[in-house]
Amino acid sequence: MMKKLFYISILLSVTIACKSDPVVDEGGIDSVVVAEYQTTTFEDTIGFKIDRHLELLDELNICEMVDSFPLVANCSADNFKIIPIQGDDELESGFILQTKAGIVLKGANKPLPPVRHIFVYIRENGSLTKVNGFRGDLIATQDGEKGKDIVLALYLKEDETLFHCLYKWDGERYSFESVVGLDWGDGVKTLKEDTKDSVSNDIYNAIMDSKLVF
DSSP states (O other): OHHHHHHHHHHHHHHHHHTSTTSOOTTSSOTTTOSEEOOOOSSSOTTOOHHHHHHHHHHHTOSBSSSOOTTSOBSSTTTEEEEEEETTTEEEEEEEEEEOTTOOOTTOSSOOOSSOEEEEEEEETTEEEEEEEEESEEEEEEEOSSSEEEEEEEEETTTTEEEEEEEEEOSSSEEEEEEEEEESSSOEEOOOHHHHHHHHHHHHHHHHHTTOBO
């Protein structure tokens, strides 16, 4: 029943918004919110700084440096992508790690679920510490007050909806800010401004219940 009411509340907010143009953007996420849209293909080495990125992957000890273990992910651009949180090249203080769906990490006894994973690490007392984990796609970044803010596409299977969620960097970790778009399969729509906060809160609770954030 709660799930049904949750879906209806979103439907009403978007339906009402459709009748009061221009608060619904049928073409995609508002360009004011998103500064840099991106797609990760895991098919090339563009943006993969081989020496430094391999050092970080080796430090995390989550993959094999030599492709000799067929069941364990190889430390390469085929399976991983690293994005700095601060600046364009600064990785020492922390970074975002994207992984390909369904790979087996070193030390794990089974593959990751069939969805891309995003891990966020910062360096504390000389060691890398995970401060965020998400099951979804990193689809955009923007310059925030304390580092790169990110937009994640998180899919709620129960509602058959892909939610575009803005997470802001607070200097130590990413914190949920709002839902900037949703897609039921017929294109991205934005929420009506006067219901955005309440609906965003409902969506956030549903995402947490679905263990898309860990």
